[in-house]
Amino acid sequence: MSKLLRKPEQNEVSQGVTIVQDVTTENSPLEYVGFKIVDLAPGAKYSEVLGKQECCIVAVTGKINVTDGEEVFENLGTRESVFEKVPTDSVYVSNDRRFEVEGVSQARVALCYSPSQKQLPTRLIKASDNGVENRGILSNKRLVHNILPDSDPTANSLLVVEVFTESGNWSSYPPHKHDRDNLPEESFLEESYYHEMNPPQGFVFQRVYTDDRSIDETMTVEKGDVVLVPAGYHPVGVPDGYTSYYLNVMAGPTRIWKFYNDPAHEWILKR
Numbered sequence: 001m002s003k004l005l006r007k008p009e010q011n012e013v014s015q016g017v018t019i020v021q022d023v024t025t026e027n028s029p030l031e032y033v034g035f036k037i038v039d040l041a042p043g044a045k046y047s048e049v050l051g052k053q054e055c056c057i058v059a060v061t062g063k064i065n066v067t068d069g070e071e072v073f074e075n076l077g078t079r080e081s082v083f084e085k086v087p088t089d090s091v092y093v094s095n096d097r098r099f100e101v102e103g104v105s106q107a108r109v110a111l112c113y114s115p116s117q118k119q120l121p122t123r124l125i126k127a128s129d130n131g132v133e134n135r136g137i138l139s140n141k142r143l144v145h146n147i148l149p150d151s152d153p154t155a156n157s158l159l160v161v162e163v164f165t166e167s168g169n170w171s172s173y174p175p176h177k178h179d180r181d182n183l184p185e186e187s188f189l190e191e192s193y194y195h196e197m198n199p200p201q202g203f204v205f206q207r208v209y210t211d212d213r214s215i216d217e218t219m220t221v222e223k224g225d226v227v228l229v230p231a232g233y234h235p236v237g238v239p240d241g242y243t244s245y246y247l248n249v250m251a252g253p254t255r256i257w258k259f260y261n262d263p264a265h266e267w268i269l270k271r
């Protein structure tokens, strides 16, 4: 069984609140990244006391209300399907705070966590705050929504980004890694990938491999799956006919995304 691939579950923890993915530092090889997918029925509420973790709450689909106990953000969320390809709303909540998320409509929410010590202000990250970027040429084209990039000081550790890869294209490609705390050449960031496909019966392939091949797994990834990247290169290949969406969470000792391309495949960029 793969150590890096997590299939979705249907764990109804209270009426209308279903935990679909639950990656923690206790149940995974990751030390810096935690991740949950929570489905909420209209009116259902999910709350947490954060302790020494910060959290970015992403309205993946549907509409939600979010509060940290002081501020209230209503009717967040911009899309019924991620494949509308419009940015969505998120809320950053710092360590030592609590939050509550309520479904306004049927909603899917991503909770992105990292260990954190220094308290920061809660912040609404509106859809219009997302940096939208087109990257790549030829069969390497993808659309990126930067929710929490390293240029935004909202968080202590968390980096959060959405990526759409068209049919027959590749992303996180040529293969790159960020597993050495060796700035300015490379930063150490763990990463998680939450995947969806359109149409939903689609699949993508994701390989995670290190230079010494102590990790070398090629996974068939389906809708709702999470892939964990504790280290190594992590390219994604999308079959003809399907569009891929993934939500990445990255965190490590320094909040800088400085990646290193696999020298064997870097020539791809020089065409």
Ligand SMILES: O=C(O)C[C@@H](O)[C@H](O)C(=O)CO
Residues within 6 Å of the ligand: 135, 142, 144, 161, 163, 170, 171, 172, 173, 178, 191, 234, 248, 259
């Ligand atoms: O540009 C891409 O293909 C997306 C990736 O950079 C993805 O966000 C990632 O691998 C981050 O390390």
